[in-house]
Amino acid sequence: MDRDNRKPRRQNDRDTFSRGMFVEVRNNDVGRAMRKLKKMMNNEGMIKDMRKHEHFEKPSLKKKKAKAAARKRWIKQQEKTKDQW
Numbered sequence: 020m021d022r023d024n025r026k027p028r029r030q031n032d033r034d035t036f037s038r039g040m041f042v043e044v045r046n047n048d049v050g051r052a053m054r055k056l057k058k059m060m061n062n063e064g065m066i067k068d069m070r071k072h073e074h075f076e077k078p079s080l081k082k083k084k085a086k087a088a089a090r091k092r093w094i095k096q097q098e099k100t101k102d103q104w
Contacts, residue, residue, distance in 0.1 A: 044052040
């Protein structure tokens, strides 16, 4: 196949995602830059994801935690509707 006949490459999410996050440090204020970076990471959900994948979790424990969380949500909803009566 001739190179000139190929379609131009489309930029997709993977290309923009590979750049990563960056924070500019101004006036040697590294503490402020770190706070800003942590806030960005928290908004993206990266910190939650890192903590979730820190250790291997067996599928049975995942199901158990999901079931407990669903039960907690259900009880909370029941308490909320009980107050409305």
